[in-house]
Amino acid sequence: MLNTLNLALQGKAVTVFTVQDKIKGARTKLKLWCACIDCREFDCFPTLADFLLETKETLGDDTVTAIKEHLQGLHMQLGKYFPELDVDFEWIRNPFGDIIEQCTKLSIQEGNSLVDIASDGGLKMWSNDDIQRHTLAKSRRMAMRRPAYMFNARYNSLTLIEERFLEAAEYGNIPVIRRMLEELPEINVNCVDYMGQNALQLAVANEHLEVTELLLEKENLARIGDALLLAISKGYIRIVEAILGHQAFADTTKLTSSPLQTETHDDFFAYDEDGTRFSHDITPITLASHCHEYEIVHILLRKGARIARPHDYFCKCNSCLYHQRHDSFSHSRSRINAYKGLASPAYLSLSSEDPVLAALELSNELAVLANIEKEFKLYAE
Numbered sequence: 001m002l003n004t005l006n007l008a009l010q011g012k013a014v015t016v017f018t019v020q021d022k023i024k025g026a027r028t029k030l031k032l033w034c035a036c037i038d039c040r041e042f043d044c045f046p047t048l049a050d051f052l053l054e055t056k057e058t059l060g061d062d063t064v065t066a067i068k069e070h071l072q073g074l075h076m077q078l079g080k081y082f083p084e085l086d087v088d089f090e091w092i093r094n095p096f097g098d099i100i101e102q103c104t105k106l107s108i109q110e111g112n113s114l115v116d117i118a119s120d121g122g123l124k125m126w127s128n129d130d131i132q133r134h135t136l137a138k139s140r141r142m143a144m145r146r147p148a149y150m151f152n153a154r155y156n157s158l159t160l161i162e163e164r165f166l167e168a169a170e171y172g173n174i175p176v177i178r179r180m181l182e183e184l185p186e187i188n189v190n191c192v193d194y195m196g197q198n199a200l201q202l203a204v205a206n207e208h209l210e211v212t213e214l215l216l217e218k219e220n221l222a223r224i225g226d227a228l229l230l231a232i233s234k235g236y237i238r239i240v241e242a243i244l245g246h247q248a249f250a251d252t253t254k255l256t257s258s259p260l261q262t263e264t265h266d267d268f269f270a271y272d273e274d275g276t277r278f279s280h281d282i283t284p285i286t287l288a289s290h291c292h293e294y295e296i297v298h299i300l301l302r303k304g305a306r307i308a309r310p311h312d313y314f315c316k317c318n319s320c321l322y323h324q325r326h327d328s329f330s331h332s333r334s335r336i337n338a339y340k341g342l343a344s345p346a347y348l349s350l351s352s353e354d355p356v357l358a359a360l361e362l363s364n365e366l367a368v369l370a371n372i373e374k375e376f377k378l379y380a381e
């Protein structure tokens, strides 16, 4: 019994409430068994009952008392290690009870949020079951992920509709995405989940081509550049092509510039720390070369993208001087990333007419650099 209980308390979907329920159930069972033993009923212990039946023996009073004491001890200890939850938390399980009474137990801000949830007018679009399921899920998540939720103001402000939207994008629910985009023109397609990812990033990360295409039709879509980098890093060629078909890439400068170079903070690339996972100096073609994505490198080359050769190490141009002084580590790293891309088999073989000659030239250059810049040693070998 303890093994089963132990297993039931583990896993991803377990919350404080499931644990509480299981423990409560186990403790009630222990009480029931004590009552059974008092009546000399041993059916709740199959092995013991079988043994008694086979041997036609009966248990002495001492043994019965010992078993009962053991069960009572277990009951007490479970109660000690898992104290009953405060009833004040019950609203998390059922936010549809008496809202005012529940709100008085919360801070003003939390109370306001609960009322918002319970009276969100847009929710009428969804079936009652839907609302119940999602409100419940949201409240639980809010309770369980308290730290992340408190520090992330944007997540705090997600409406249930937005949560449903992000979830549909993540799981590739095409009908829901299509319906929401058609019927809710005012929906914020750039809302982000508690991890700072927007719908486009979630759809691309989970290889949902159709959802990606539907999202790309929306105006003012943010982080298209970041979604492209994401698709490249995962080698999702069809999605890369879909994103490159977006009007943002009609102008090829978007393809050759890195998040660092655009510096316009226009949300094309995610510029906040948790929104992107790519080094700020990486361009689509550098990334494709690093990842040995031949087909993607080919597509990007055809679109006019190239990896710019870093300036000479001793270059004294304004840009080099500025970056060297401003952040010499980033400057070094961006040079390494560029050379790593230039030297990759995918880029070499597809971009030069004579890959062997190009490789030889490059390796000479890297050998010289390795003597100057220690970080280059790794790539010259």
Ligand SMILES: [Zn+2]
Pocket (backbone or CB within 6 Å): 311, 312, 315, 316, 317, 318, 319, 320, 321
């Ligand atoms: Zn320079």
